[in-house]
Amino acid sequence: MQVVAVMNYKGGVGKTTLTANLGAEVASRGHRVLLIDLDPQANLTFSFYSVDQWREDLRKDSTIMRWYEGEMPGRDVDLHQLIVTPQLVNQEFAESGGRLDLIPSHLKLIDIDLRLAARLGAGTTLAESKRKFLDLHGCLARALRHEAFQEYDLILIDCAPNFGLVTKTAIVASDHVLVPAKADYLSTLGIQYLAHNCDELVAEYNDFVNYSAAGSDVDRAISTRFVGVVFTMVRFHAKKPIGTQRYYIEEVRLNGDIPVLTGVIRDSPRHFGDAGENGVPAVLRAPVTDDVVVEFRSLATEILDAVTKGATR
Ligand SMILES: Nc1ncnc2c1ncn2[C@@H]1O[C@H](COP(=O)(O)OP(=O)(O)OP(=O)(O)O)[C@@H](O)[C@H]1O
Ligand SMILES: [Mg+2]
Structure with a gap:
């Protein structure tokens, strides 16, 4: 089981689109995938459920809100x-x-970040x-150690465009961070x-774990790494x-701060403009020979290789 946070505190760079389509592509290969929507915009959720379904079936009891809002997550x-x-x-x-x-x-x-900060x-x-x-920072990491999550091959966490407390819980819980840009x-x-x-958060977290060695069974040192930057909405000529x-x-x-993946996602309002409306991500709706599908498939292979072989920074 590998946990990947899809994260960039820049908004509108394609995090949710990447999470939904990557998850769908990996599941279509016969894997078990879990997506976790940590963004209050709930765009990932609305990529799979209509607003009415969310209101009737999910809102009250079945959202991450219930988990974060208690006295302690x-x-x-x-x-x-x-x-x-x-x-x-x-x-599909x-x-x-x-x-x-x-x-x-x-x-x-x-406003959960404010309440957690308090x-x-x-x-x-x-x-x-x-x-x-x-x-607080380790709460999601601890929760994902439950046996119920070990049946997944891949867990993708769609983060909000910020570096608040909830996003930090995602980074601490993740083996890898994928950065759409x-x-x-x-x-x-x-x-x-x-x-x-990200590096600073990991170092700080590990300092705290080492300091309170007594908690070794509960809080383990982490080595969250970057899978890489995926360029999205790329225009071709x-x-x-x-x-x-x-x-x-x-x-x-050249800057080399985070490796850049070879695969990119092209700008295609035709495929992604109605993202979410169908309940099925574009990568599963378009013909397999479609440029976007071909790109997504090779990107998914590149990401899975990097994640499983640990070929990341
Ligand atoms: N490759 C693409 N081509 C064309 N449009 C795209 C592409 N990827 C995403 N979009 C569109 O760009 C907008 C932003 O995408 P998305 O919601 O995935 O970004 P985000 O980083 O998750 O945003 P936020 O920071 O608000 O969570 C959406 O309207 C989406 O449909
Ligand atoms: Mg988003």
Whole structure:
């Protein structure tokens, strides 16, 4: 079981589109995939359920909100109790035997970071402060160790476009971080900073684990790594990304903060413009010879190889 956080605190770079399509592609290969929606926009959830279905079937009892909102995450409900199986997309895996499950999000998750931060408050002693830090930042990592999650081959976590507490719980819980980015000035500007912040979080978390060695069974040192940057919404001319985008892709590659994956996702409003409306991601709806499907398949292979072979930074 590998856990991958799909993360970039830049908004609108294709995180959710990548998570939904990558999850669907991997499940279509016969694997068991779990998607966790940690974004209060709940776009990943709405990629598989209509708003009406969410309101009627999920909102009250079956969203990640229930898990985070207790006195401490997970105290009121076990994470695995929130797993749902979207019907429409799973019909696509009848032949391969794959499965795509989801832990849905809730629009009210919007202020959860503030509420969690209030609980983090300063402890009266150093040991107490560190205990609280570990409790919160490591909560998702601990929950995913439950046997219910060991049956999955891949768990993808769609993060909100921020580096708040909930996003940090995702990074701590993940073996790998995948960073979708657009090939433009503002999107590439933040990549170095993002790499630095993730590395700092991992180092800080491990300091705390080492300090409170007594908690070794509960809180383990982590070695979250980057799978790489995936460039999304790439525009092609004569089978190559257009000049300006090529420049930014090369720039990120040369900077070397995070490896750049060979595969990219092209800009295609035709495929992704109605993302979510069908309950089945584009990669499963288009013909197998379609450029976007071919690209997604080779990207999925590249990501799975990197994740399973540990060929990441
Ligand atoms: N390859 C693509 N080609 C064309 N449009 C795309 C592509 N990928 C995503 N989009 C569209 O761009 C918008 C943003 O994509 P998406 O929601 O996946 O980004 P995000 O990074 O998850 O955003 P947020 O930060 O708000 O969570 C959506 O309208 C989506 O349909
Ligand atoms: Mg999103």
